[in-house]
Amino acid sequence: MTSYEGRNVVVTGGTGALGAAVVERLLRQGARIHVPAWSAQDAARFPLGSDARVEVLGDVDLSDEVQVDAYYAALPPLWASIHLAGGFAPGTLEDTSADTLRRMLSTNTISAFLCCKAAAARIRANGLDGGRIVNVGARPALVPSAGVAAYAASKGAVTTLTLALAEELKGAGIWVNAVIPSTMDTPANRAGMPDADFSTWPTTDEVAATIEFLASPGNACTRGALVPVFGRT
Numbered sequence: 174m175t176s177y178e179g180r181n182v183v184v185t186g187g188t189g190a191l192g193a194a195v196v197e198r199l200l201r202q203g204a205r206i207h208v209p210a211w212s213a214q215d216a217a218r219f220p221l222g223s224d225a226r227v228e229v230l231g232d233v234d235l236s237d238e239v240q241v242d243a244y245y246a247a248l249p250p251l252w253a254s255i256h257l258a259g260g261f262a263p264g265t266l267e268d269t270s271a272d273t274l275r276r277m278l279s280t281n282t283i284s285a286f287l288c289c290k291a292a293a294a295r296i297r298a299n300g301l302d303g304g305r306i307v308n309v310g311a312r313p314a315l316v317p318s319a320g321v322a323a324y325a326a327s328k329g330a331v332t333t334l335t336l337a338l339a340e341e342l343k344g345a346g347i348w349v350n351a352v353i354p355s356t357m358d359t360p361a362n363r364a365g366m367p368d369a370d371f372s373t374w375p376t377t378d379e380v381a382a383t384i385e386f387l388a389s390p391g392n393a394c395t396r397g398a399l400v401p402v403f404g405r406t
C-alpha cells in the first residue's frame with residue numbers, strides 16, 4: 174500500500190472508540206492526524222494526543238457550519254478526511270420525538286455533510302491530484318431494522334450523500350466512500366448488551382483496517398462504495 178507518510182488526515186470522532194483505532198493505524202503508516210473534538214475534556218484526555226503527529230482541538234461542534242469551515246481552513250494541505258463523529262438513539266416510532274430525529278440528523282448527517290464540503294474545498298485548494306473522504310454509515314441504513322428509525326434515517330442520508338459526492342467529486346480525483354458497521358465490539362456496546370456474544374462483533378481495529386485502505390493513496394480507484402463491515406453479525 175502506498176504510504177501515508179507525512180500526509181495530513183482529519184479524523185472526526187477521533188477520540189471515540191472507532192476513531193482511536195483509526196488514529197492508531199494511520200500513525201503506524203506515518204500520517205499526521207488532526208482531530209476536531211466536541212468536548213475540550215475529551216481532547217485533553219485523549220491518550221494518542223501526546224504523539225507529536227496528533228493535533229487535537231477541543232470545542233469544535235461539527236454540526237455548526239461556521240466552526241467546521243474555520244477548522245478546515247486552518248489546516249495544512251489535506252490528503253484525506255475521515256468522518257466518524259456521530260451518535261445513536263434507539264427508540265420505536267411511537268417513542269421517538271421530532272427532536273430526537275433532529276438530533277440524529279444534526280449529529281450524523283449534518284456533521285458528515287459539512288465535513289465533506291469543507292474537506293473537499295481544502296483538498297482542492299492543495300492544487301494536487303485528489304484526495305480521499307470516508308464517511309461512516311450503520312447497518313440499519315442498508316438492512317431494515319426495527320426500533321432505530323431516527324438513527325437509520327440519519328445514517329441512510331449519510332450513505333446517499335456518499336454516493337452523490339462520489340460522482341460529484343470524481344473529476345477532482347477525490348474518492349468518497351463509506352464503511353457501514355454493524356454493532357462493533359466497544360466498551361459502550363459491551364456495557365449496553367452484556368448478554369450478547371461479543372465474539373460475533375467486528376472489532377474497532379478490524380473496521381479501522383477497511384477505513385485505512387479506503388482513505389489511502391493505495392486506493393487507486395474505489396469510490397462510491399458502501400462497504401459492509403459486519404463481521405459475523
Ligand SMILES: NC(=O)c1ccc[n+]([C@@H]2O[C@H](COP(=O)([O-])OP(=O)(O)OC[C@H]3O[C@@H](n4cnc5c(N)ncnc54)[C@H](OP(=O)(O)O)[C@@H]3O)[C@@H](O)[C@H]2O)c1
Nearest residue numbers: 186189190191211234235236257258259311354355356357
Ligand atoms: N459503535 C457501534 O457499534 C457503531 C455501529 C455502527 C455505526 N457506528 C458509527 O460509527 C461512528 C463511531 O462510533 P463510536 O462507537 O466510535 O462512537 P463514539 O465512541 O461515541 O465516538 C463518536 C464521537 O463523535 C463525537 N461527536 C458526535 N457529534 C459530534 C459533533 N456534532 N461535533 C463533534 N464531535 C461529535 C462524540 O462526542 P461526544 O462523546 O462528546 O458526544 C464522540 O467523541 C459513529 O458515527 C457511529 O454512529 C457505530
